[in-house]
Amino acid sequence: MAMVANPELSYVMLSSQYEVNRGPSTIGDLSETLKRNGEQRVQDYLELCDEDLSTVASGIHEDSEVLGDYQVPVIDFSLLETDRRALVQMLGDAARSWGCCQILNHGISVQSIQQLTAESFKYFELPVERKQRSKSFVGNNTTFKLSSLYWAESWTMYAKGPRKDVDAQVLSAWPEGNNLFRNVATQFFQNVEDLTKQLCELYAEDLGVESDFYRKHVDSSDLMVRWNYYPACPNPSIIPGAKSHTDMNMITILLQDQVGGLQVEKDGRWFDVKPINGSLFINIADGFHVWTNGVYKTVVHRVIANATKPRLSVAGIWFPDDTVDYIAPDELVDANHPQLYKPINAGEYKQKTVAIRVMADMGNGQREHSKVLLGMELLNDWRIHS
């Protein structure tokens, strides 16, 4: 894994692990090409496979249909002070049935979230030549694209655990970034870490496992913060912002701006994750699914691009230390609930998944990749019971 800037900062750019030949151009050129070639060429151009196209086409307009309370749960985290039991129950119910929820009043101020969003936009508004100097920047273009994101650019900071000197890490990632960006981004790293520890305890409480079972891994976990930017898209009905996928890590904490477009899949239908000012989206990922013996669901999600407005999200993506094995705790395994998976080494799972995605990024194995994006397919390699 390549180290960037001062190695003592433990600051690693994930994409710098792979020497990928990026094409010369980004979204602007893609838009031009689309115009030139006509939209019937889009499929060839983006190498989308049929399944991807049909998922995007299906239900793009039906998604916002909601059936009474049948929608992504929104949970008031301030219950932590007033009714912890109720909070635990709501978080647990949401993780079991949806694999996700939105939380409000989580302790990260609405103002700081708005500031982070506004300042982060400034990075993506930089000239593409400047962005391409950031090793972790990826854009969508003719020869290189980030596999799970399609009509998108992204920029990543990777802070290895235990995180020290986060401020210096933020600074080295965008040295010309202004002080406000630096302060709010640094604060965000810290707040997301505190929140993740709280969530781990609350989930353990819901599951009836030792309270430290998940939390104790957070300090040594790596926090990858990925900024996702989706430019306005000429045809959102056929070009996904982000393809359907599950997250390959343990848990993801995501903030989205007010544009909307994030959707989750449940019972074969797509549901909007409606933007709520100051909210955070909590996403159970493949690792936590295994770690709870399948009690919590890893949520399939995607992003519909917007025809007129760019959209920004910031994802705090947690990876346990590579030596950790995802293995269900004893409390969740008995005769009626047999162990679903053989122990899965977190490092191996990440490597395998990333390797397949990188292969697809380089233009090979798109079809295999589309299946693997839905982690459940890959997890089957470790599955003991169906």
Ligand SMILES: O=C(O)CCC(=O)C(=O)O
């Ligand atoms: O942009 C979003 O809302 C979702 C991004 C996402 O799914 C990811 O970064 O894994």
Ligand SMILES: [Fe+2]
């Ligand atoms: Fe995701």
